[in-house]
Amino acid sequence: MKIKPVYWIALGLALALTVAVCDGLRLHDKYSIAIGKYEEALTQERVSGKALTTQIAQMTAIVGEKDKLIAEKNEVIGHMTNAIGRKDANLEALGQKLKQLEISGDLPAQVANLKEQVKAWSDKFSLAQTVIAEKDAIIADWSAKYDAQVTISESWKQKYEGESRLRTLAEKGWKVAERKLKWTRIVGNLKTGLILAAVAAVGYEELKGKVK
Numbered sequence: 717m718k719i720k721p722v723y724w725i726a727l728g729l730a731l732a733l734t735v736a737v738c739d740g741l742r743l744h745d746k747y748s749i750a751i752g753k754y755e756e757a758l759t760q761e762r763v764s765g766k767a768l769t770t771q772i773a774q775m776t777a778i779v780g781e782k783d784k785l786i787a788e789k790n791e792v793i794g795h796m797t798n799a800i801g802r803k804d805a806n807l808e809a810l811g812q813k814l815k816q817l818e819i820s821g822d823l824p825a826q827v828a829n830l831k832e833q834v835k836a837w838s839d840k841f842s843l844a845q846t847v848i849a850e851k852d853a854i855i856a857d858w859s860a861k862y863d864a865q866v867t868i869s870e871s872w873k874q875k876y877e878g879e880s881r882l883r884t885l886a887e888k889g890w891k892v893a894e895r896k897l898k899w900t901r902i903v904g905n906l907k908t909g910l911i912l913a914a915v916a917a918v919g920y921e922e923l924k925g926k927v928k
Contacts, residue, residue, distance in 0.1 A: 753885055761878045768871045775864040775871070782861035789850045789857070796847045803840040807833060 810833045817826045 758882060761882055764878060765875055768875050772868055772871045775868045778864040779861050779868070782857045782864070786854055786857050786861075789854045793847050793850050793854075796843050796850070800840055800843050800847070803836050803843065807836050807840070810836065 810829055814826060814829045814833070817829055
């Protein structure tokens with residue numbers, strides 16, 4: 717039995733439709749993959765973002781605490797510095813008084829004066845040691861504050877990179893979805909057109925055969 721050309725045409729149209737549908741399915745798979753990657757990254761970002769937010773809050777609290785400690789230590793150092801200044805003034809006064817006592821020859825008073833100077837020097841040394849210790853503590857606080865601020869910066873950087881990655885994936889998914897929508901419309905129109913063309917061709921051939 718010889719197959720009429722019109723049936724070959726219908727078969728060709730059907731094959732073209734099949735290819736178009738397969739292409740549409742492949743595009744749908746790409747869209748599904750893009751959405752899957754985005755959802756996976758979104759889940760990871762939510763977990764990571766929550767941890768980073770907690771870490772930022774903790775480090776911010778540490779920075780605030782260190783600022784408070786540094787301010788308190790600076791205040792203590794200020795008081796100590798003033799006390800050292802008073803000791804210097806006292807030592808200068810004692811030195812002037814000792815000169816007068818040396819002129820008068822009052823040895824017991826000179827000894828008492830020297831003992832008072834020794835005590836003043838001892839107190840001044842203790843105050844200086846306390847200032848040094850407070851400054852060392854301030855350096856440690858500044859170091860801890862710096863480390864906390866570095867952690868905050870790194871955490872914000874990771875959050876930014878995570879959000880950028882999500883945005884990139886979302887844009888890719890949106891572009892695939894846009895292509896998918898356009899292709900769906902094209903395939904729909906093509907499918908309708910091919911079906912109508914095939915039906916029309918077959919119908920025409922049948923009608924032509926009956927007329928003969």
